[in-house]
Amino acid sequence: xxxxxxxxxxxxxxxxxxxxxxxxxxxxxxxxxxxxxxxxxxxxxxxxxxxxxxxxxxxxxxxxxxxxxxxxxxxxxxxxxxxxxxxxxxxxxxxxxxxxxxxxxxxxxxxxxxxxxxxxxxxxxxxxxxxxxxxxxxxxxxxxxxxxxxxxxxxxxxxxxxxxxxxxxxxxxxxxxxxxxxxxxxxxxxxxxxxxxxxxxxxxxxxxxxxxxxxxxxxxxxxxxxxxxxxxxxxxxxxxxxxxxxxxxxxxxxxxxxxxxxxxxxxxxxxxxx
Amino acid sequence: xxxxxxxxxxxxxxxxxxxxxxxxxxxxxxxxxxxxxxxxxxxxxxxxxxxxxxxxxxxxxxxxxxxxxxxxxxxxxxxxxxxxxxxxxxxxxxxxxxxxxxxxxxxxxxxxxxxxxxxxxxxxxxxxxxxxxxxxxxxxxxxxxxxxxxxxxxxxxxxxxxxxxxxx
Numbered sequence: 001x002x003x004x005x006x007x008x009x010x011x012x013x014x015x016x017x018x019x020x021x022x023x024x025x026x027x028x029x030x031x032x033x034x035x036x037x038x039x040x041x042x043x044x045x046x047x048x049x050x051x052x053x054x055x056x057x058x059x060x061x062x063x064x065x066x067x068x069x070x071x072x073x074x075x076x077x078x079x080x081x082x083x084x085x086x087x088x089x090x091x092x093x094x095x096x097x098x099x100x101x102x103x104x105x106x107x108x109x110x111x112x113x114x115x116x117x118x119x120x121x122x123x124x125x126x127x128x129x130x131x132x133x134x135x136x137x138x139x140x141x142x143x144x145x146x147x148x149x150x151x152x153x154x155x156x157x158x159x160x161x162x163x164x165x166x167x168x169x170x171x172x173x174x175x176x177x178x179x180x181x182x183x184x185x186x187x188x189x190x191x192x193x194x195x196x197x198x199x200x201x202x203x204x205x206x207x208x209x210x211x212x213x214x215x216x217x218x219x220x221x222x223x224x225x226x227x228x229x230x231x232x233x234x235x236x237x238x239x240x241x242x243x244x245x246x247x248x249x250x251x252x253x254x255x256x257x258x259x260x261x262x263x264x265x266x267x268x269x270x271x272x273x274x
Numbered sequence: 275x276x277x278x279x280x281x282x283x284x285x286x287x288x289x290x291x292x293x294x295x296x297x298x299x300x301x302x303x304x305x306x307x308x309x310x311x312x313x314x315x316x317x318x319x320x321x322x323x324x325x326x327x328x329x330x331x332x333x334x335x336x337x338x339x340x341x342x343x344x345x346x347x348x349x350x351x352x353x354x355x356x357x358x359x360x361x362x363x364x365x366x367x368x369x370x371x372x373x374x375x376x377x378x379x380x381x382x383x384x385x386x387x388x389x390x391x392x393x394x395x396x397x398x399x400x401x402x403x404x405x406x407x408x409x410x411x412x413x414x415x416x417x418x419x420x421x422x423x424x425x426x427x428x429x430x431x432x433x434x435x436x437x438x439x440x441x442x
Contacts, residue, residue: 001317008278008295008341030342037337038318050295052342078331082392102407103388104322107331108338187320189406 003040073112092178121190125215176200179272197269229274285353302340322408332388351380372421374412
């Protein structure tokens with residue numbers, strides 16, 4: 001399938017990309033391309049220009065600053081999956097990364113792309129909600145950091161403004177066990193439902209992706225769990241815990257089935273963090 | 275939309291060309307270079323028939339514009355072995371009957387190389403999981419998994435021999 005024609009610009013550095021983005025409001029950023037190119041092939045997007053940021057060193061790299069893990073937006077899923085620093089600081093991230101697509105997709109797709117695209121079936125948003133991540137957004141006019149709770153607004157909707165680029169993902173060092181469980185679409189491997197759980201000294205956090213227009217915390221499950229991670233309590237806190245009312249329904253899974261899966265996956269994830 | 279000059283190192287040969295930005299890498303390989311071993315199955319980055327290696331890592335060439343590969347090394351199924359000197363993975367697919375119609379095979383072999391690159395001694399479970407991005411509609415995967423295990427063993431042995439020879 002051919003996309004519609006576009007002009008191709010390879011950014012030489014981040015400032016160059018930001019300037020081109022400011023000058024071409026209709027342009028899209030091309031990083032891993034694993035959401036953008038399929039969308040363009042289906043003609044759901046037909047930008048007049050693409051700004052290729054995939055080779056920018058400024059968007060690469062995994063580093064730490066005190067207890068903060070900082071991922072460049074251009075870090076690929078495969079880099080996340082096999083990196084020792086990520087495994088030490090936020091093991092929930094590779095536990096999600098292993099579920100993303102397949103080895104070829106993981107070699108190209110980027111964590112920043114997932115954050116910017118905000119696909120309702122993306123894996124990371126669930127874990128990022130439990131980890132309390134934040135995102136550095138840069139524009140030609142400046143930069144700001146937005147917390148995960150304020151960032152994801154809805155289906156493909158985020159706090160990103162026109163002209164802004166996600167440059168970094170900040171993840172506070174994970175305290176306690178985390179786990180991600182997923183029921184995936186057998187062909188695309190996107191989440192039909194995914195649930196992340198994190199048991200830290202601050203309490204137990206649970207978040208769900210894939211089931212609704214955006215990833216959300218399952219506060220009703222968190223409250224029912226409290227700090228009691230006994231088998232019985234996990235079972236009772238997750239059974240029929242999710243209301244189908246606000247969930248997505250499509251030819252792959254009804255809202256009721258997604259609600260059922262969310263309970264089952266929450267149980268499995270919580271069993272792994274106890 | 276103007277053409278963009280690129281030079282892509284294809285199977286070890288620097289290949290200059292003028293490409294339209296929207297040309298996919300797989301179209302460039304097949305339609306411009308007539309390297310038709312790389313197949314297009316689903317064209318939606320799900321089936322893996324178009325898998326090639328880009329700078330040593332397996333990627334789906336239907337989800338990459340050719341311009342993005344400018345200056346990079348691309349290896350296709352045509353570049354990993356020859357009729358007279360099959361790559362161990364090709365030989366193992368032959369010996370273990372890891373194909374029927376053969377349509378998925380080039381992608382399977384390129385994906386197998388990635389699996390063995392990441393882990394030279396993958397378990398059967400691991401192979402099945404890592405093959406999640408390659409669809410075969412004939413074999414039921416069983417002999418493909420056997421072929422990858424067998425190729426990995428041969429490659430480990432060859433690696434050990436090469437190490438031994440280097441020590442000698």
